[in-house]
Amino acid sequence: MKPAEVSTPSDREVLVKRSFDAPVNLVWQAYTDPALMRRWLTAMPGWSMPVCEMATHVGGKYRWRWRDNESGQEFGFTGEMLEVALHSKIVHTQIYDPGDGDFGSMGDEPTIITVTFNETNGITNVATSIKYASKEDRDAAMSTGMTEGMEMSYKQLDGVLAG
Amino acid sequence: MRRDIFQAIADPTRRAIIALIAVQAMTPNAIEKHFETTRQAVSKHLRILTECELVRQEQKGREIYYSLEIEKMKEIDSWLEQYRKIWETQFAQLDALLAELKQAQKEERKK
Numbered sequence A: 001m002k003p004a005e006v007s008t009p010s011d012r013e014v015l016v017k018r019s020f021d022a023p024v025n026l027v028w029q030a031y032t033d034p035a036l037m038r039r040w041l042t043a044m045p046g047w048s049m050p051v052c053e054m055a056t057h058v059g060g061k062y063r064w065r066w067r068d069n070e071s072g073q074e075f076g077f078t079g080e081m082l083e084v085a086l087h088s089k090i091v092h093t094q095i096y097d098p099g100d101g102d103f104g105s106m107g108d109e110p111t112i113i114t115v116t117f118n119e120t121n122g123i124t125n126v127a128t129s130i131k132y133a134s135k136e137d138r139d140a141a142m143s144t145g146m147t148e149g150m151e152m153s154y155k156q157l158d159g160v161l162a163g
Numbered sequence B: 001m002r003r004d005i006f007q008a009i010a011d012p013t014r015r016a017i018i019a020l021i022a023v024q025a026m027t028p029n030a031i032e033k034h035f036e037t038t039r040q041a042v043s044k045h046l047r048i049l050t051e052c053e054l055v056r057q058e059q060k061g062r063e064i065y066y067s068l069e070i071e072k073m074k075e076i077d078s079w080l081e082q083y084r085k086i087w088e089t090q091f092a093q094l095d096a097l098l099a100e101l102k103q104a105q106k107e108e109r110k111k
Helices: A024-032 A032-043 A135-162 B005-010 B014-022 B028-032 B039-051 B070-110
Strands: A006-009 A013-020 A047-053 A061-068 A076-083 A091-097 A111-118 A121-129 B057-062 B063-070
Touching: A013 A032, A013 B057, A013 B070, A024 A032, A024 A111, A024 A121, A032 B070, A047 A121, B005 B070, B014 B028, B014 B039, B014 B057, B014 B063, B014 B070, B028 B063, B028 B070, B039 B057, B039 B063, B063 B070
Parallel strands: none
Antiparallel strands: A006 A013, A013 A121, A047 A061, A061 A076, A076 A091, A091 A111, A111 A121, B057 B063
């Protein structure tokens, strides 16, 4: 599959698009079943996901929390489901939970996440729109992401060097 | 007014202008010839790009040439790239998971 496309349609938004070689019912399952979510949402080596609670009804709450096994640092996201349309759309709020670690703040206003699913010929296109409360929140989130990304690359490099 | 740099590079015409002047410095006239748009539209795009410090103007004789601030572009590129990498690492794991689910579904149907 082609790598993810990241764009910034407005000064408060980030849009991530990716296609998956699977029918929408399976992609939906992977996005909503906590046991399956845990398998792919823990992308950073050395990190685990001790909390993964997910609601798939309007008004339901979710809670995701990651943990760096080495330092014990944690951070996570919580929020509420605003819209759920089976196999087609999920809209939820997202509040950053900095945990004990110093992961920076993303403001108190919730971010709105919209995930849309669209299947054609067995390929599912997933578009994730992340709408921040302000441009400052978005820039802060993106620079936090960058730090984590760098941290991840360094850890992988460590692994290579140790091997 | 301070412009948003990500918004500046999200616009398709501005991206095309960036690609053009990345190769060589150009006058607004020369840039305009590559687009089916008005002169005003092109100069507005150039103004936005200049305000974001993505392009630089240089007076040569009677003409103004626009060129790309390569270092600034690289900065943004690596910023977006890191962000994309995090998503892509997760998505690669999702690819593997979906392949597994598909296989399981196939076997389920065989029974």
